[in-house]
Amino acid sequence: MARIFNDRGVAYRKLSLTAKGDNIKEYNQKALRNFNKAILLDNNYGLAYYNRGLLYEQLGYLDKAKLDLEKGTGLLKK
Known part of the structure; x- marks a missing residue:
């Protein structure tokens, strides 16, 4: 079930990259x-942390991005 939510999150993040106006905020x-x-x-779903880290980076929340990217990478290596 977690994978479904992660995949939906990825889809919305990708939509935000090409969206305009208020749709950007909504998709994010x-x-x-x-x-x-x-x-x-x-x-323990590393890919979800990693993808959330990418979103935080995109939004300019660099401290949060770093934490999630590191945690995600660590979990993916296990």
Whole structure:
């Protein structure tokens, strides 16, 4: 189930890259909600942390991005 939310988050993040106006914010919010739900369902799901880190980086939240990218990478190496 966590994978479904992660995949939806990825889709919304990609949509935000080509969206215009208010749609950018809407897609980013939906992406974040889906990544958070994936992590809530499986807190060892490295790909969800990694993808949320990419979103945080895109939004300029570099400290949060660094934490998630490092955690995601660490979990993916296991």
